[in-house]
Amino acid sequence: MTAIEIRNLSKSFGAVRAVDDVTFTVEAGSVTGYLGPNGAGKTTTLRSLLGLVTPDSGEALVGGKRYTDLATPLNEVGAVLEATNFHPGRTARNHLRLLCVAAGLPVARVDEALGQVGLADAAGKRVGGFSLGMRQRLALASALLGEPKVYILDEPANGLDPAGIQWLRGFLRHLAHDRGAAVLVSSHVLSEVEQTVDNVVIIAGGRLVRQGTLADLTAGGEKTVRVRTAEGGDLAPALEKAGATVERVDGGALRVHGLEPEEIGRIVLDQRVVLTEMTPERSDLQKVFLELTEAR
């Protein structure tokens, strides 16, 4: 069964159409990146999915049901929303303990979840003294309490240091690929999720603009390769002769349109120039995303 299903979802706040007829699905065993610039409607979509916001029309279902109809929601869905959802005077352990009590989960899960996110040492500390990264980990721990099969995370990388982001990537992949969970993770930074996700859904101005597997989206469209040579070697004429369009970019590098890396490699060999960089660019996804974010 489809783990998450968003069907023709629309929601306005006053005159602002935050989400406009958005439809997509997330399957079990995969990580889906929900991407878009700030204010694109990501949070509204996720909050509709979690029963916190009532959509004007359309449906947002988890395992075929509305969130508000789930009998034991923490056992089915783990959610991480903003990092500020804690009482500063409460300890991390107590925060999780009362969620367990309210949800009827065994309190033993508290220390297990804290251990899973690497917060075991801070369990007895008040959340008020936590860094943003620790709060994100605690939020993730609360999502893990019921060992659900669906995870919904809104900008979980915010406030994490590079090591934390690295850890989060591995953890989300582990949940999806080893435990078969469906993971929906939103971000406004493409590079943050690029290495984690299997599928991508892009939203801007409340409307869906692109969706597909990461492989499709990066393969699609025009391929470009960035080439940089050591001083004195100019490849541009030879590349153009071979049919490429060459664009000079910052710092003397060339952006080559219309040739495969292998063809470029042969030209480099023929020209006997020293190559210092050759980077295939995932033009479509990056371009789409850049255009979207720059337009705002």
Add this chain to the structure above:
Amino acid sequence: MIGLVRAELLKLSTTRLWWVMLLSTVFFIGLSLAFFVGFAGNEPGGLPPIDTPQWAQVAWSAGSSGRIFVMILGVVMMTSEYRYQTITGTFLTTPRRGRVITAKLGAGLVVGALFALAVLAFTALVVIPAVLIAGGELSLTESRVPQIALGTVASFALYTILGIALGALVRNQIAGIVGAVAWAYIIESVFLAIPALQVVGKWFPGGAAQALMSIDVDTGMGTGGDMLPAWGGAAVLVGYAVVFAVVANVTTVRRDIT
């Protein structure tokens, strides 16, 4: 539902608020008791002497003035969820919001009653020695202690849930607290102190709570003679609580949490 009520009680016991409020309540009541002891026997028009059952009545009912504190506690129980956005986690755990509000109100009844018991214990610690030292007699029935105790417990419990409901309505912590204090100390005290306005004032929560005690000692501020009967006071308070709870439920259930 029992799990939800327990979770609500845990929310309170795992932060410092409750004992700060309890200390404030006890301190406030301590001030009134000190006043009652200090000015005892200042007749005419003032307080009766300590060794009379009338003084004991006034002193035992000192605790009821602490009900504003449990109302504030109730306001904070609800509004701190919005202030710290813990309401998101609460509704994610229990998406049927009516159940959350019901559990909070249930926890409010328990907390209010416990506060009342603590206040009564503190009052006993002051009143009993004071009466004995003054050479008076301890008579629970003559000084209406059972009724005062019951009235204190009931009014504290109900005021706590009035506070919770008010908090659900306004959601803003400062607005809720200011509203509760302004209501209790300005509007109600005007309507209860001025005899001509008591016709209206006796129907207010404060008037109803006073009726619940039904003490009949002239303290120079008018007697409680114009109040509702005790059962009427109880009925009015329960009525307020039900109306507030329904309003709290309806408003909270529909709002988007963004």
